[in-house]
Amino acid sequence: xxxxxxxxxxxxxxxxxxxxxAGSIISGVILGQYLPGLFTQxxxxxxxxxxxxxxxxxxVMIFPMMVQIDFAAIKDVGRKPKGLILTLVINWLIKPFSMxxxxxxxxxxxxxxxxxPQSAQEYIAGMILLGVAPCTAMVFVWSQLTKGDPNYTLVxxxxxxxxxxxxxxxxxxxxxxxxxxxxxxxxxxxxxLLYVLLPLIAGVWTRHRLNQxxxxxxxxxxxxxxxxSIMGLLxxxxxxxxFQAQTLIDRPLIILLIAIPLMxxxxxxxxxxxxxxxxxxxPHNIAAPACMIGTSNFxxxxxxxxxxxxxxxxxxxxxxxVGVLVEVPVMLSLVWFANRxxxxxxxxxxx
Numbered sequence: 001x002x003x004x005x006x007x008x009x010x011x012x013x014x015x016x017x018x019x020x021x022a023g024s025i026i027s028g029v030i031l032g033q034y035l036p037g038l039f040t041q042x043x044x045x046x047x048x049x050x051x052x053x054x055x056x057x058x059x060v061m062i063f064p065m066m067v068q069i070d071f072a073a074i075k076d077v078g079r080k081p082k083g084l085i086l087t088l089v090i091n092w093l094i095k096p097f098s099m100x101x102x103x104x105x106x107x108x109x110x111x112x113x114x115x116x117p118q119s120a121q122e123y124i125a126g127m128i129l130l131g132v133a134p135c136t137a138m139v140f141v142w143s144q145l146t147k148g149d150p151n152y153t154l155v156x157x158x159x160x161x162x163x164x165x166x167x168x169x170x171x172x173x174x175x176x177x178x179x180x181x182x183x184x185x186x187x188x189x190x191x192x193l194l195y196v197l198l199p200l201i202a203g204v205w206t207r208h209r210l211n212q213x214x215x216x217x218x219x220x221x222x223x224x225x226x227x228x229s230i231m232g233l234l235x236x237x238x239x240x241x242x243f244q245a246q247t248l249i250d251r252p253l254i255i256l257l258i259a260i261p262l263m264x265x266x267x268x269x270x271x272x273x274x275x276x277x278x279x280x281x282x283p284h285n286i287a288a289p290a291c292m293i294g295t296s297n298f299x300x301x302x303x304x305x306x307x308x309x310x311x312x313x314x315x316x317x318x319x320x321x322v323g324v325l326v327e328v329p330v331m332l333s334l335v336w337f338a339n340r341x342x343x344x345x346x347x348x349x350x351x
Contacts (some may be wrong), residue, residue: 020230021325024237031238032245037293039242043312048309050187050194054239056305058195060232064225065300066203067210068140080152083277087156090273090294091134092167098269099131100124100175102261111257119315123258125181126319129305131265132172134160138331139289142296145335147291156293164298165197172305176247191305207297233324238302240321243312243343258322266330270295274338277345284345288338296331304338 032039045052103124107115115123143153169188208218241248248254273294277287302320310316 008213017324020175020234021237024234025241025325028241029245029248032242033249036067039239040237042239042303050190051312053063054236054304054307054312057232057236058300059199059309061229061236061300062195063197063203064229066199067207067222069161069200070154073314076289080286082280083152083282083290084156084159086273086276087160087290087293088163090120091160092163092171094185094272095134095269095294096128096131096171096175099265100179101126102265103127104179106261113131113258114253117130117140121179121181122310122315123319124179125176125300125310126306126316127261128179129172129302129316130297130299130320130323132175133301134164135293135298138296138299142201142331142335143289146288146292146338148284149285150278152286153289156290160293161200164201165192168192168196187308188305191308195304231301237321237324239311240303240317244318255322256323258319259326262323262326270334281346283347284342287345291338292331292334295334296327297323299327
C-alpha cells in the first residue's frame with residue numbers, strides 16, 4: 001500500500017480550531033452590525049441558488065483535502081474488511097438517521113418553547129446535513145493522535161468519498177423530506193457536483209501530476225496551500241455569522257440549544273462504534289480511526305449545501321457552523337478516551 005502524506009501532527013490551527021472559529025464568530029457578529037450593507041452585497045452574488053463568494057471559499061477549504069485522497073490504496077481493502085464495514089454502516093445506515101431523530105426530538109419537542117417552528121425546521125435541516133456528511137480531512141488528524149494505521153485510514157476516507165458522490169443527495173433528500181422540508185433536487189445535486197465531485201476530480205488529477213514530478217510533491221503542495229484552507233474556513237464563518245448577527249444578538253442562547261443535540265449525537269455515535277469495535281475484537285490501530293471517521297463530520301460540505309439550499313441567513317447554515325465549533329473539543333476528548341482505553345483491544349494485527 002502506498003505511503004500516506006495526509007497524516008500530520010496536530011498543528012497550531014487544529015489544536016485551537018474552536019478558538020479560531022469562536023473568534024471568527026465574534027468578528028462576524030461585530031462586522032454584521034457595523035457593515036450591514038457590505039454583507040447585503042455579498043449575499044446578492046448568487047448564481048443558480050449558489051452564493052458565489054461562499055462557493056469560492058468552500059473550494060479553497062475542500063480542495064487541499066481532496067489532494068490528499070489516494071484511490072490507489074483501495075486495492076488493499078480486502079485485507080482488513082471489518083474496520084471498513086464498521087465505518088460504512090455507521091456513516092450511511094446509522095448516523096444520518098440518528099442525527100435527524102435527535103433534531104426532531106429537541107427542536108420539535110424539548111426546545112419547542114424556545115424556538116419558532118420555522119427556525120426549528122431549519123436547525124433540523126442543518127443537523128441532517130451534518131449527519132449525512134462523514135468527515136474527510138480531520139480524520140487524518142484523529143488517526144494520527146490515536147496511533148491509527150494511516151494507510152487503512154486513507155482507504156476508509158477514499159471509499160467514503162466515493163460513496164458520498166452517490167449517497168449524499170438521496171439520503172439528505174429523504175431525511176429532509178421526512179421532516180417536511182421541501183428540497184429542490186436540482187440544487188442538492190448541483191451542490192454535490194460543486195462541492196464533492198468536481199473538487200475530488202481536481203484533487204485526484206493534481207495528486208497524479210504532483211506524484212509524477214516528485215515523490216514528496218503532494219506533501220509539499222499540501223503544506224503550501226494549507227494556510228489558504230484555514231483562511232477559507234474562517235472567512236466562511238465570518239460571513240455566516242455576519243448574516244446571523246441580529247438573530248444572535250436577539251437570541252444568544254440559540255448557539256447552546258443547537259450545540260446540545262450535536263454533542264449528544266457525537267458522543268452517542270462514538271459509543272455505538274467503539275462498543276461494536278470491541279465486540280468485533282478489532283486491533284486498536286484500526287478500531288480507533290474507524291470510530292473517529294464515523295463520529296466526525298465533513299462540516300465544509302454541510303455548510304456549503306446548507307447555504308445553497310436555504311441561504312446565508314438561514315438557521316440551517318447557522319446549525320452547520322455551530323457543528324464546527326462543537327466538533328473539535330468533543331473529538332479531542334474522544335481521542336483522549338480512545339488512548340486511555342487502548343488496552344481494551346487486541347494488539348496490533350498484521351493481517
